[in-house]
């Protein structure tokens with residue numbers, strides 16, 4: 351593959367070459383042949399029953415603890431609408447997923463940012479905030495291969511968060527679309543599985559393991575919360591896409607999903623290694639935590655680096671990324687998120703060269719303006 355004219359480090363989506371197109375086509379044919387009545391009907395807002403059962407079994411839950419939605423963003427929106435009112439406090443990680451940030455802002459939530467460390471949210475800072483009087487209804491946590499920070503929440507922090515949620519009476523929203531994409535180290539238990547007092551509502555998605563266009567995600571959690579979300583879903587859209595969910599059910603239950611996950615992980619590990627190597631070589635000023643899985647790597651450049659100028663200079667070179675400021679209420683001017691999910695290794699190498707050239711250009715400009 352030759353280096354593309356324009357390279358995007360911006361989109362948190364897989365490239366087409368790592369989507370199991372043929373296996374999905376075959377799963378779709380089987381799904382529609384085996385259960386046309388189920389796939390072509392409205393169904394209910396709970397989701398396509400065989401998929402809901404598969405998800406429930408995977409988490410050791412009953413089907414009543416699961417609702418399958420059109421992507422996990424839809425699940426998030428339902429949950430926020432169910433639990434939150436304007437003015438309610440919500441803890442978010444800083445930085446956090448930009449769309450979550452936007453939807454909480456749109457709802458008028460009182461956002462309480464708590465800094466991320468290389469092993470997840472700073473639980474001591476959170477505890478101080480709570481001791482000082484913060485009373486969140488919800489804490490939004492991305493535990494694995496964080497978007498945008500790439501980091502993973504340590505096991506002892508998962509346990510501490512559960513204790514804090516119990517003590518200070520808030521819901522932990524465990525937003526976990528990347529969990530299956532670990533390519534280094536040992537997997538950690540979900541907070542959902544450690545929860546003994548119905549504090550956790552868990553979301554995940556098939557966007558990163560199957561494909562984003564299928565738009566299938568889900569929530570798992572306490573039956574009462576799930577029942578309320580199901581009611582809200584009925585009133586919003588009657589039911590999610592049964593055709594999509596029937597395909598995902600067949601893809602998952604047949605085991606084809608395991609091959610798909612392996613393909614994605616193999617490619618992502620290669621891409622992450624290419625990215626880390628290129629950054630070390632071409633841009634030694636870059637500081638980053640090497641992600642153990644997932645799609646993203648967060649880069650901190652020396653304080654004072656003008657991220658807006660860097661973004662413009664990179665664009666001129668034919669490279670786009672997302673500015674750090676998009677993921678924070680304040681700060682992030684000298685940081686950026688690189689998504690390595692949608693670009694092959696050759697373009698990653700070329701993209702980093704362009705980034706380094708843009709960085710040199712921005713550095714020269716600011717030096718000459720001193």
Ligand SMILES: Cc1ncc(COP(=O)(O)O)c(C=O)c1O
Nearest residue numbers: 362421422423447497555557567
């Ligand atoms: C942390 C996080 N939550 C939710 C989503 C949305 O996923 P879906 O495609 O299932 O709506 C994403 C997608 O990038 C994400 O990174």
